[in-house]
Amino acid sequence: MPELPDVQVFKQYLDATALHQTVDKVEVMVPRLLQKGLSARSLQYRLKGRRFEQTRRHGKYLLTATDGAESLVLHFGMTGRLQYGKFNSDTPDYTGVLFRFDNGYALDYINVRKLGTVGLVENAEQFLRDEDLGIDALDAALDTAHFAELARAHNKSVKCWLMDQSLIAGIGNIYSDEILFQARLHPKRSTADLSDAELSKLYRKMHEVLDTAISAKADPEQLPSSYLLPRREKGQRCPECGGKIEPISACGRTAYYCPECQREN
């Protein structure tokens, strides 16, 4: 689930629930989720008594500054999510890390597939650099000129390029499909070959899709009927032309697209 829109929704959720709560205890059920070198003991020790003060999202990462010097870093992998509620001893299935607050509530970091990260960093900016993350897809500094420049500097398939977190952070397999469908571009087109008009449309559609998805709370059911996502499956009908949606292997993932609306040339 967690690409940029999903993580933005998690951010809003955390803001509305766990923000300003004081951490009383941290329970780590799945140690492998912890950032390399971080022990459950250390996480607990460093967070105890701290309050969650401010959140920010960069790409697929959610960073939560505490009232101390450190920020909590969450990455959700493919199946991570958050759940806040009154603490009771039988935690939900798949809770990886549980942050208990002194008000009797707890924030669950839940992750079925255990691919994800819970970490603690001193310097958020430094962390983002260390992770080699590019500019956030919705950062105002990423204007259409910068976007085009990034595209021209590479010669990769446009889907691969959109998903490359070191160039633009936040877009994954699902939303790259939607953005490419809305821009009517074939996933395997090379970024170096895109015209100015195509790049400009791609930029606009990237914003449109991400904004729309956030407004829809990242729920495919709530997306406009012109969107691919709710029909992202082999043999489903294209919302534009009624043709069949096809899978194609691109970038080591399965891309779904409309061969009619998204021509290769």
Add this chain to the structure above:
DNA sequence: ACATTGACCTGAGAGC
């Protein structure tokens, strides 16, 4: 440089 593959995990769904 760029693309692909397999690994890391577990569950859901398809097919037999």
Add this chain to the structure above:
DNA sequence: TGCTCTCAGGTCAATG
């Protein structure tokens, strides 16, 4: 019903 196979919204390392 139960088994086996494949696949899944993420990233990383190794390989062509």
